[in-house]
Amino acid sequence: MVLGIGGFGTVYKGWVEEKTLSPSKNGTGAIVAIKKLNHESVQGFQEWQSEVNFLGRLSHPNLVKLLGYCREDNELLLVYEFMQKGSLENHLFRRGSQPLPWALRLKIAIGAARGLAFLHSSDxxxxxxxxxxxxxxxxxxxNAKISDFGLAKLGPALGMSHVTTRIMGTYGYAAPEYIATGHLYVKSDVYGFGVVLLEIMSGLRALDTNRPAPQHNLIEWAKPLLPNRKKIKTVMDERIEGQYSTKAAMVFAQLVLQCIQQEPRKRPHMTQVVDTLEQINSITAKI
Structure with a gap:
């Protein structure tokens, strides 16, 4: 019943009674995903606690629902709603998977952006x-839902611009100011989301040493091409050719460039990102 294995531990598929959420026989009741802590994970307990703290009190259609949790001796479990279609990563990059249509990529981007916007605008x-x-x-x-709140942090206190913290996260998505100083801004998330948007439009991973050397780092390779109307096609995933207009691609490229600005204050707020993605969706719907 293993669904996946990550830094935190292993994720299993399970079943619970619909009303009581107590365990039920395989194949009956509601399907859930159960994350079980890896005992060797140093960060494990802190990440488990962070998930419980954040998902235990935050609720939004674009955040994965935490249904329950368990701590018994060394055993730490988290129980989530089951997400049938898996991760965006699998659909974009797994060999043999059907390429996601452009309209579906936009839908996913809008959902994830709404989830982040909610987090940034929460109390x-x-x-x-x-x-x-x-x-x-x-x-x-x-429908896209943000999962895994093990590294989430409360934003800066009143009057402060950032939180200083040990550098964690994933190389390739982490904002330059965070890597350089450990200063974490709300806009650091916007940079990471810009990288995800670039992966969505290109169908390429943020980092991939199997690509030719100039293309190892997706941001470095694509950044000079994105403002150029004639070169934008080289960045767009060739598997979705004909599904988007040049105008939609250009507005999308501009949004990516705004999100990955070097200076955090120059990046848009996530509410603005949602608005722009919805505009691109409207342009696409008219094709």
Missing amino acids: DNVIYRDIKASNILLDGNF
């Missing part, structure tokens, strides 16, 4: 800190 000003394609899960209708 606590939550900084998610680990936005990447593998942490964006999809339900049966390809």
Whole structure:
């Protein structure tokens, strides 16, 4: 029943009674995903606690639901709603998977952006800190939900611009100011989301040493091409050719460039990112 294995531990598929959420026989009741702590994980307990703290009190259609948790001796478990379509990462990059249509990529991007916008505008000003394609899960209708709050932090206190913290997260998605100084801004999430948007439009991973040397780092390779109307096609995933207009591609490229600005204050707020993605969706719907 193993669904996946990550840094935190192993994720299993299980079943619970619909009303009581007590365990039921395999194949009966509601399907759930159960994350079990790896005992060797140094960060394990802190990440488990962070998940319980954040998902235990935050609720939004674009955040994965935490249904329950358990701590018994060394055993730490988290029980989530089951996401039938798996992760965005699998759909974009797994060999043999059907390429996601452009319209579906936009739907997923909008859902994930709404989830982040909610976190940033919540009373606590939550900084998610680990936005990447593998942490964006999809339900049966390809609705995107952000999962894995093990690295999330409460945003800066009143009057402060950032939180200083030990550098964690995923190389390739982490914002330059965070890597350089350990200063974590709400806009650090926006940079990571810009990287995800670039993966969505290109169908390429943020980092991949199997590509030709100039293309190892997706941001470095694509950044000079994105403002150029004639070169934008080289960045767009060739598997979705004909599904988007040049105008939609250009607006999308501009949004990526805004999100990955070097200076955090120059990046848009996630609410603005949602608005722009919805505009691109409207342009696409008219094709």
